[in-house]
Amino acid sequence: MTSAPTAAARSAPPVPAGEPRRNPLGSLLRTRELGIVLALVALVGYTAAGNPRFLSGQSIRDILLNTAILAVMATGQAVVVITRNIDLSVGSVLGVSAWTVASLMSDHQGLPMVVAILVGVLVGAACGLLNGILVRYGKVPALVVTLGTLYIFRGLTYSWAGGKQVNADKLPRHFLQFANDSILGIPWLVLIALVVVGGVSLVMRNYRVGRELYAMGSSPQAAELAGISVARNLLGAFIASGALAGLAGVLFAARFGTVDASAGTGYELNVVAAVVVGGVAVFGGSGTVWGAGLGALLLTVIGSALAVLDINQFWQQAIVGALIVLAIGADRLVAVRIARSLRKRDSHV
């Protein structure tokens, strides 16, 4: 820092904002999403070289359709993780929502798709609200709360479904058709995922509430002191995660046609993996929603590529695991570098 005479500087005209100086840290953080894109390009390139059919219209369509549900859930999860929380109940919320909507549609064949989506979103939002209330007012870590609600929501779905399942032939035609219909050549599912990822990214980046969510994850204590409505925002984040998992449940039912109480079991881990691989820091405060969307795409592409390359599917889990470790390793590396550059003043044990 240079010293400048302050009294004189007070009357000086403000410095024009101009081009903000580049700083190495900012661009380093920006490279996280770039890294995913590069990994995607390399993977697609390599796979397509071995089997050109990988780039056929049908193959791409399948990949995008498979990504859509994961990306919608990863969007909500990213919002929650950015606030330094986690929502492990999303798989079960998908299950509740899918079962609710499937039984509703099989009983009332005439209901339009909009109603199905609305019901799914509302069921999910209610689950999210419960999570948020328990985390905020029960003062229990989100990891524990949502692990509990993971089992609660799943258990409720099982007891409600009672071992039955809703088959495709019981569901109305327009409901199933929705998963295959396109508008301007883009499947509805993909369009919904794009709108969700894009819209939430925009809110997180450019709106006050979004920046407050980042602030809460960056320093919870400072967020309270800064007068941010932490309770409201936290509930909002969990409701968003729940609502999007609920939406994913509707998409799941429409896409697969057959729904039983086990729908979405274990999805929460894929979702968290997508978010972490997508560059959202597990300790909150940094990362982007569209990065999480890219993470979902990358995980899906890996799954398809392994099938195309005729590599044992079991490798898929190992590769996803390695990616998670890599992503977290990158986080640590950045953190250590920063810590080194900043002399730690009070490192109490």
Add this chain to the structure above:
Amino acid sequence: MAGETALLEVRDVTKSFGAVAAVQGVSFPLYAGEAHALVGENGAGKSTIVKMLAGVYEPDTGSLRVNGADVVFHHPADAKAAGIAVIYQEPTLFPDLSVAENIAMGNQPLTRLRQIDRKAMNANAAALFARLGVQIDPARPARGLSIADQQLVEIAKALSSEARVLIMDEPTAALSGVEVDRLFAVVRALRDEGAAIMFISHRFEEITALCERVTIMRDGRHVATELVADLSVDDMIRRMVGRDLSALFPKQDAEVGEVVLQVEGLGRAGVFRDISFQVRAGEIVALAGLVGSGRSEVMQAVFGVDPYDTGSVLVRGKPLAKRSPRAAMAAGMALVPEDRRQQGLIMELSIERNVTLPRSRALARLGLLFGSAERTAAATWTQQLQTKFSRLSDPVGTLSGGNQQKVVLAKWLATDPKLLIVDEPTRGIDVGTKAEVHRLMSSLAARGLAVVMVSSELPEVLGMADRVVVLREGRVAAQLTRAEATEETVMYAAMGQQVAI
């Protein structure tokens, strides 16, 4: 100034935490265009006042007034809306967000679509920095900023919210001389524009340089509010510490023996440096100083919990390995940490388990630990220390604070140490038990144990210590004998004034 309505008034405010009254019946006004100092010892209640003004705590009784009207702050946002900005001792920035975002948080400039106008936001931040005469890139993340720069960002934050009242809790603690000068120039300019400044500092030269009036607090009570010009530094110190040194410090005279601990030129970058002192058998040496002066850090480095860069530690003439609490324990050292709940005890375990924990290896037979051996060992020491409990198998968490402290002491005394380091031995302990702990330390020294006591409580330091090592900003400011040590000399040294004996 009299007759004018105070911009902010604290009226007969009380705040308790459990049974501890942190602030009792404190009143003072803050006028527009004045810089007002708030001084007091550690624990006098200054920070509690700050947190009430910031809307973090609500007063139990009494009220706050802004422009003559009663206000109630339920939330920090309320205080902010009333035009009160607080700069805390530890900056409260969001490390992942840009500097400009940190400044604008909560009132970012918006475009017509209610999106954040980043360009305007960065321009505002740049304008504020120009006004402050500093160069910080508004677009860089707050992470990695120096403490001084963080402090400046906090001030820019206060400026941007157009606060009428600026409260600064020890803003200069981490700043260099030039940085302090610049900060003061900014603060004076704000004051001249009609803002009210509340300034908390332990440095009297800063108080006399900046402030017109001073409010002195002691033990949570208001002592005086006076013009700074009417008070000498001596007067201020006397009123800050001036309480009766209630006896109850049963200091026994002990035969002073060989040097047990010798610390030579110990230093750790950015924390402390050039620390040298000795402790002899039978002696109690107190490490005094203000919070943040590096007392606990020095002793943690000596014991090997924290690293150090330069210097050496000798125990009975033999050099002690760095960063090895195990070696320190083997050399006969014992550390009773400051925070007994976190560092000293395992609350869920039984009393006997806790007492025998550091010796579980020595007590074990063929690698197995038998309950009977633990019980006998634990019973011996808890009896000696007159610990009150119903059964040795009760969890430690069920005991009172004083008895917990005795269990910590028992735990370490059972290892038969030659040197006992106690960090804040009586914090949060009632008066009666306090005296017992003191009596115990004194009798241990009389039996030839060397004792190092880190303490923030002046009466305890003066009552117990044979010698006082005063630290200030990570350096030894003075070494005083029992005869030389008085409240004034210790406080003078701790605050960086000349020691006039």
